[in-house]
Amino acid sequence: MSEEQRHPRALTIAGSDSSAGAGIQADLKTFAALEVYGLSAITAITAQNTLGVRAAFELPPELVEAQIDAVLEDIGADAAKTGMLATAPIIEAVARSVARWQLRLVVDPVMAAKSGDPLLRPEAVAALRGVLLPLAEVVTPNLPEAEMLTGRHIETLEEMREAARAIHDLGARHVVVKGGHRLDAPIDVYFDGTGFSELRAERIETRHTHGTGCTFSAAIAAFLARGLAVAEAVAEAKRYVTEAIRHAPGLGHGHGPTEHFWQWKQSKEAQTR
Numbered sequence: 001m002s003e004e005q006r007h008p009r010a011l012t013i014a015g016s017d018s019s020a021g022a023g024i025q026a027d028l029k030t031f032a033a034l035e036v037y038g039l040s041a042i043t044a045i046t047a048q049n050t051l052g053v054r055a056a057f058e059l060p061p062e063l064v065e066a067q068i069d070a071v072l073e074d075i076g077a078d079a080a081k082t083g084m085l086a087t088a089p090i091i092e093a094v095a096r097s098v099a100r101w102q103l104r105l106v107v108d109p110v111m112a113a114k115s116g117d118p119l120l121r122p123e124a125v126a127a128l129r130g131v132l133l134p135l136a137e138v139v140t141p142n143l144p145e146a147e148m149l150t151g152r153h154i155e156t157l158e159e160m161r162e163a164a165r166a167i168h169d170l171g172a173r174h175v176v177v178k179g180g181h182r183l184d185a186p187i188d189v190y191f192d193g194t195g196f197s198e199l200r201a202e203r204i205e206t207r208h209t210h211g212t213g214c215t216f217s218a219a220i221a222a223f224l225a226r227g228l229a230v231a232e233a234v235a236e237a238k239r240y241v242t243e244a245i246r247h248a249p250g251l252g253h254g255h256g257p258t259e260h261f262w263q264w265k266q267s268k269e270a271q272t273r
């Protein structure tokens with residue numbers, strides 16, 4: 001097998017974030033940092049910065065499908081992830097592609113930006129729940145998204161476990177309910193259909209958490225593409241996002257982006273010492 005054939009590759013199906021802290025841009029940076037070749041299919045173009053989303057333009061579902069077909073017919077993907085999908089017709093087009101290409105899929109059920117601006121039309125939640133979740137190998141809702149998907153109020157770890165089970169019942173094979181929105185430690189609950197575990201990390205006191213969910217789900221897809229089992233991929237992705245937050249460059253006046261290339265920067269510094 002040639003080098004080219006062995007190089008792991010991953011596909012992101014998501015929206016463009018002009019401030020490059022979230023969306024397609026965060027996903028491609030994550031793939032690159034984890035040495036996975038990144039492919040992209042853009043669903044929507046947003047005009048946003050660290051303070052909020054000013055405008056969004058949703059692309060036609062046929063164009064989303066055409067992007068996926070173009071890269072998969074030629075290059076192929078070992079894993080894929082979805083982010084902002086914007087509308088029900090786009091979700092349906094993506095679900096068709098995922099089924100046709102038998103993609104190993106990580107679904108980040110993006111509904112709103114950190115600023116609170118909506119990124120998914122309210123009527124599209126039903127399509128996300130009914131059409132895409134049954135195709136997901138892993139789904140990574142934050143607390144408000146888990147509440148929308150289950151119709152339950154979620155606060156405690158026990159409520160996070162109950163929500164993970166309810167989302168698993170919708171068809172997703174592995175569920176991570178993320179606790180980044182809790183005020184105490186950012187503990188995530190992982191459920192594989194049989195047992196629960198917790199992904200624990202220290203809370204980093206920072207406002208620079210724009211795109212942390214995108215980064216986490218892209219890292220899971222990258223580690224799956226590299227051949228890790230789901231539980232390992234999720235644990236490694238948690239470590240990756242924690243360090244990305246820790247090394248955030250402090251850009252912008254609102255929720256700034258995280259840093260993806262801290263390891264590369266550290267090794268460059270070590271070389272010049």
Ligand SMILES: Nc1ncnc2c1ncn2[C@@H]1O[C@H](COP(=O)(O)OP(=O)(O)OP(=O)(O)O)[C@@H](O)[C@H]1O
Nearest residue numbers: 114142178179180181186203204210211212213214
């Ligand atoms: N301040 C923090 N310190 C450490 N880890 C954090 C912090 N905030 C979030 N995390 C972790 O980052 C990951 C992403 O979680 P989060 O709940 O922030 O996602 P999200 O709301 O979907 O993000 P976004 O919508 O901005 O992309 C989770 O593993 C979460 O526990």
Ligand SMILES: Cc1ncc(CO)c(N)n1
Nearest residue numbers: 015016017022023084113
């Ligand atoms: C395009 C895009 N996708 C996802 C998020 C979630 O953070 C965002 N802010 N923007």
